[in-house]
Amino acid sequence: MVDHSYADLSLAALYDSLHPWGPGDDFYLGLVMSAGSVLDVGCGTGRLLRGARAAGHDGRLLGLEPAAAMLVQARRAEPGVEWVLGDMRARRWEGHGFDLAVMTGHAFQELLGDEEVRATLTAVRNALGPAGRFVFETRNPTARAWETWTPDRVRRLADGDGRPVRVWHEVEGPPVGDRVTFTETYEGEAWAQPHVCRSTLRFLDLDALSGFLAGAGLEVVEQYGDWDRGPVTSGSPEIITVAGPR
Structure with missing residues (x-):
């Protein structure tokens, strides 16, 4: 799941400038601030968890990132977060009981193969507590x-x-x-x-997303088409999914 665009230190240092904080970050920050423990899958430079800590979040925050160059940026900025190199398949997640797992920045679309999608979603399901939520977005293919x-x-x-x-x-x-x-x-x-x-x-549609989630023991709780929580339509830029254990 490594985004090879940012496996280089010089490019990773540009990420936050190229992708400035926006409505999507505000959306996720609100969710993080209301959760006691949070797993950020593909955390990149770690700015979401850094923002949460700066805003006063005092619970467990773990950022998981497969690109070492991106994690270098995260570790420089915030030592008060657990920064882990790897992806969801690199360790066992049973028993962690996270209240919230997120996958931001369209990182979900970097999962190209069916088995990679299934393995990642199953690992996320195992990392969640009984009432946990997994929130991620993918660009709407339509x-x-x-x-x-x-x-x-x-x-x-x-x-x-x-x-x-x-x-x-x-x-x-x-x-x-x-x-x-x-x-x-x-x-x-x-x-x-x-x-x-x-x-x-990879641009998965609504039916494909639901099928993969169900196969991993997750179900859709809510879905939005934009960061203002509008409905998903054919012209919606995003498919923002809130999923929980079945």
Whole structure:
């Protein structure tokens, strides 16, 4: 489940600038603050758990991240959180009894194979307490977000030394089934030539999500189409799922 775009230290250091805090972060922070113990699966730079600790959360916070470069950023910023390198399949989770598990930043879409999805969801189910909740989002496939990932939509930001960086995306051909492959290109003084990362994301629809959750002993409690908790429609940008043990 490693996002290879951020396996490099120089790219991981840019993540929070490229993805500034937004409505989705506020949504998840509210959930975290109301839970006694929280597991953040694919925690990235750890900003959600850092934000919770800064806001006064005094319970157990565990961030799990498979990309070592991202975890370096998390560990620099907040020592008061458990930071663990790996994914959900790397350890046994029975008995942890988390009140809440989250998977933010569309990290769920990096699970490409059926067995990887099943194994991850089963591990999450095992990590939850009897009344625990698993909350995650995936881009709604019917909204076809990938059609906007074009080279003309360039993001401009600065690296840690204040040097300008340009970032853009380009999709490699039409979707293959429910998978979309694209490149993310970084151009700046930190690299002798543009740094190109290739990634694939999986776009599961409502029925497929429900089927995988059920197979792992989870069921949908609520689903939203946007961060204001609107309904899921064909044009909704997100499928935000709140699931619990069956």
